[in-house]
Amino acid sequence: MNHVLAIEDLSFWHGARQIIQRATFRAQAGEFVALLGVNGAGKSTLLDILAGLRKAQSGTVEVEGRDQRQWSPRDLAQRVSHLPQAVNSDLPFTAEQLVAMGRYPHTDRWFESEEDHKLIQQSMERAYCWQHRYRTFSTLSGGERQRVLLAACLAQDASTLLLDEPSTFLDIEQQLHCFSILREEAQQGKLCIAVTHDLNLALTHCTRLIILADGVITHDFSASQAHEDQSWLSLFSSRLRIDRTPAGTPWIWYQ
Amino acid sequence: MNNLRAASNASRNNLVASVATFFAAAVLLPWIGAGPISLTHVLHREAPDYNILIQLRVTRTLLALLAGGALSLAGSLFQAMLRDALATPYTLGITGGASLGAVAVIAGGWSTIWGIPGTWFGALAGSFSVMSLVVGGSLHVRRISASSMLLTGIAINSVCAACIIVLGGYSGMSRSFSIAHWLIGSIDSTSYTSLSVLSFMVVLLGGVILIQSRSWNLLAVGEQWAASRGVRVTTVMRTGYIAGSIMVAGAIALTGPIGFVGLIVPHLVRRKVSADHRVLLPCAFFFGGALLALCDAVGRVLIAPAEIPAGAMLALIGGPYLVWIIRQRKPLEEA
Numbered sequence: 022m023n024h025v026l027a028i029e030d031l032s033f034w035h036g037a038r039q040i041i042q043r044a045t046f047r048a049q050a051g052e053f054v055a056l057l058g059v060n061g062a063g064k065s066t067l068l069d070i071l072a073g074l075r076k077a078q079s080g081t082v083e084v085e086g087r088d089q090r091q092w093s094p095r096d097l098a099q100r101v102s103h104l105p106q107a108v109n110s111d112l113p114f115t116a117e118q119l120v121a122m123g124r125y126p127h128t129d130r131w132f133e134s135e136e137d138h139k140l141i142q143q144s145m146e147r148a149y150c151w152q153h154r155y156r157t158f159s160t161l162s163g164g165e166r167q168r169v170l171l172a173a174c175l176a177q178d179a180s181t182l183l184l185d186e187p188s189t190f191l192d193i194e195q196q197l198h199c200f201s202i203l204r205e206e207a208q209q210g211k212l213c214i215a216v217t218h219d220l221n222l223a224l225t226h227c228t229r230l231i232i233l234a235d236g237v238i239t240h241d242f243s244a245s246q247a248h249e250d251q252s253w254l255s256l257f258s259s260r261l262r263i264d265r266t267p268a269g270t271p272w273i274w275y276q
Numbered sequence: 277m278n279n280l281r282a283a284s285n286a287s288r289n290n291l292v293a294s295v296a297t298f299f300a301a302a303v304l305l306p307w308i309g310a311g312p313i314s315l316t317h318v319l320h321r322e323a324p325d326y327n328i329l330i331q332l333r334v335t336r337t338l339l340a341l342l343a344g345g346a347l348s349l350a351g352s353l354f355q356a357m358l359r360d361a362l363a364t365p366y367t368l369g370i371t372g373g374a375s376l377g378a379v380a381v382i383a384g385g386w387s388t389i390w391g392i393p394g395t396w397f398g399a400l401a402g403s404f405s406v407m408s409l410v411v412g413g414s415l416h417v418r419r420i421s422a423s424s425m426l427l428t429g430i431a432i433n434s435v436c437a438a439c440i441i442v443l444g445g446y447s448g449m450s451r452s453f454s455i456a457h458w459l460i461g462s463i464d465s466t467s468y469t470s471l472s473v474l475s476f477m478v479v480l481l482g483g484v485i486l487i488q489s490r491s492w493n494l495l496a497v498g499e500q501w502a503a504s505r506g507v508r509v510t511t512v513m514r515t516g517y518i519a520g521s522i523m524v525a526g527a528i529a530l531t532g533p534i535g536f537v538g539l540i541v542p543h544l545v546r547r548k549v550s551a552d553h554r555v556l557l558p559c560a561f562f563f564g565g566a567l568l569a570l571c572d573a574v575g576r577v578l579i580a581p582a583e584i585p586a587g588a589m590l591a592l593i594g595g596p597y598l599v600w601i602i603r604q605r606k607p608l609e610e611a
Contacts, residue, residue: 072504098506105504110497111361113551122494126506131490131554177505 023086025050025181025212026071031080033066033236040066041077042236048229050180053207054214055223055244058233059257064216065106065185067233071214072103072183084181098126102179104170106186108158116161116169117154120145123176144175147202149195163190171199175206182206184215188222200226220257224271232256247271287555290548294562301566302341306333308573310580332465339471340463340572340586341565343527344537346478348564350520351538352545352557353485356496357516358426361546364538365524368425368517369410369432370403371533374525375459376436376443377402378532382454383447395458396470399529406432407521411514425517461532461587463572474526481523482561488512492553534587536594537568543597 024047033041040063048054058064069075071082073089082089084100092100102123123144124137133141145151150168153161158169167190174182182203188196196219203213204226217223223230224244232240232253240253247263248271254261258275266272306329307313313333317325347365354363365371381398410428440459444452491512494502503509528534541564542556549559568586571593575584 069500074500074503093506094503094508095506098504101504103500103504105498105500108498108501110359112355112359112496113546114493114497115551118493118552119497122497122501122505125490125494 023050024048024083025085026214027081027083028071029081029083031067031070031077031082033063033070033075033077035066040236041070043080044233044236044238045080046231046238046241048212048214050210050212051207052212052229053204053227054212054229054231055227056214056216056231056233057218057220057223057257062233063236064233068103068183068185068214068216071181072101073097074103095126098177098179100179101181101183102174102177104174104182104184104187106189108166108170110159113157113159115154116150116156116158116165116172117141117145119158119169120154120173120176123173123178126177140178141172141176144172145169147175148172149198164192164195167191168195168199171202175202180210181212182214184213186216186218188217188219196222220261220273224273244271287550287552290550290559291555294559294566297566298341298345298562301569302337305337305340305569305573309333309576310583335468335471336463336465336572337569339466339474339530340569342471342474342478343463343531343534343565344541344568345561345565346482346523346527347534347538347568348541348560349482349485349557350524351564352542352553352560353492353516353520354538355542356492356553357513357520359496359498360426361543362539363426364535365520365528366433366533366535366538367429368521369406369429369436370521370524371528371535372429372433372436373402373404373406374399374528375402375533376439377405378458378529379440379443379455382458383443383451385451393466393470393530396529400525402436403521403525406436407518411517457585458532460585461528461534461590462583462585463531463568466530470530474530477526478523481519484519485516485523486557488516489553489557492516492557496551496553532585532587534568534590536590536597537564540590540594540597541567 027047029045031041031044032039044067056064056068066075070077084092084097089097120141121133121137124133124141128134128137142151145154148168148171150165150172153165153169158166161169167187171187174184184203187203188199191199200222203215207213207228224247227244229243230240230247231238234256239256242250248265251263254263254273260276262274262276264272264274311328313325313329318329350365354365354368355361358367377398377400378395381394386394409432410425444455447455491502491507494505494507495509495512499509542560545556545559545563550556568590571589572586575586575589578584
């Protein structure tokens with residue numbers, strides 16, 4: 022089996038505090054993984070390590086069968102894209118200019134080609150933000166910004182998409198749309214890993230759930246088996262119960 | 277697709293306009309000054325008109341064009357590196373170091389060294405010391421980040437300002453006056469030797485900075501944003517810091533610390549033309565040079581035969597402009 026992403030025995034310390042403890046998992050093309058856990062469990066740190074933004078003190082990260090550090094930054098960026106939690110820039114880039122930056126690792130051309138522009142437009146249309154293309158990014162609302170960042174990730178056209186809370190600030194319709202796009206990407210052969218706090222969104226759209234508690238991967242199961250072992254629910258709150266919808270998909274209730 | 281093409285046409289027109297302004301300034305501004313210059317006298321190489329034009333006015337205009345361009349380009353660069361639209365060559369401590377070096381030379385009484393103004397050596401030495409401190413510090417921690425550069429710059433500026441006051445206290449009346457005059461920043465006639473050294477520096481380092489325009493775009497959004505899209509963040513930031521510092525030091529060594537040009541021009545170009553550094557950087561260079569040369573020319577005639585230094589002229593325009601920008605900020609963000 023060819024793994025797009027494989028981490029083994031990954032540990033990360035911030036000073037004396039251990040954030041990630043011997044994390045191990047492998048993921049393949051076509052999977053849509055939800056990375057779950059309470060605040061401070063180490064989700065974003067793990068995602069940053071996978072994206073190559075932080076270096077783990079021990080353990081290995083393999084991207085497409087090769088050690089992450091052996092890829093050049095550019096080759097890595099062609100394979101792995103990362104959607105940050107927030108982008109703060111004082112400088113007045115337009116939404117379109119921001120999305121165009123996703124094409125950076127793919128070309129040496131001074132300006133984008135027709136083909137790049139086509140891909141930029143497609144990505145922005147898919148993320149419902151094409152109508153904002155001329156607007157200055159900093160003047161957009163939180164949800165509009167989030168859609169622009171998602172479009173930038175899509176325009177990067179990498180085989181692995183790492184998304185740090187892609188549905189924050191989005192209204193319910195947009196949250197569903199965002200997760201549907203990611204599911205489509207996975208169905209087309211990409212690997213998507215998204216950090217989220219919305220358990221039902223994860224259960225209904227993702228294929229696999231990985232749960233972090235205090236830096237340890239405690240659970241790793243496919244979404245269809247979510248109701249079999251319910252011990253993972255208590256990690257989030259004692260008030261959660263899992264059930265099934267009339268359609269048969271797992272669904273979480275809270276009291 | 278049409279709108280994209282329209283956008284790139286507009287950028288191209290703006291680029292052409294900035295180059296045209298630059299060269300128009302180079303050709304026209306030397307003719308402006310306290311005394312009129314006759315074209316026929318110049319063509320016949322008759323004194324004093326010919327000498328005034330070629331040795332005083334042309335060198336002065338060229339210096340203003342190069343220095344203004346270099347400072348605007350560096351301003352745009354530092355604003356991208358710090359992701360802060362209010363950063364200037366001042367912010368990173370380079371100007372502070374260069375000023376301290378130049379003031380030390382003036383206070384020591386070395387007016388020229390090997391026929392080149394002593395302040396040049398002082399300013400270069402000062403800014404190199406600052407640069408090695410900041411970059412050396414960043415080598416130690418293996419990364420160079422916006423916040424650490426900003427903090428270091430503020431600290432260095434304060435220390436340099438304090439040292440300048442101490443030096444001023446030790447020097448006599450006339451040297452104190454020279455120090456004050458240098459610190460306000462003025463364009464004086466200079467030798468063609470100094471000009472060719474400066475233009476060599478500006479072309480070389482400006483080229484190094486321009487080539488990385490696409491990377492500056494990504495770095496202006498964020499270091500992680502850039503890193504996860506394939507930019508070699510530390511290498512590019514270090515290159516930018518070193519190239520920008522040397523260019524600023526070379527320019528202000530001849531002019532004194534002229535501040536606002538590196539703030540106003542990038543702002544105007546960003547608002548009126550584009551925030552895209554592939555267009556912004558060259559436009560800022562050409563418009564910045566033309567603006568400083570124009571300020572110098574206006575300063576020559578406004579209260580002739582006395583002169584208003586270009587630095588003061590720019591401050592008169594730049595100060596109110598900065599206040600205006602700050603007042604405009606909030607409504608614009610809500611728009």
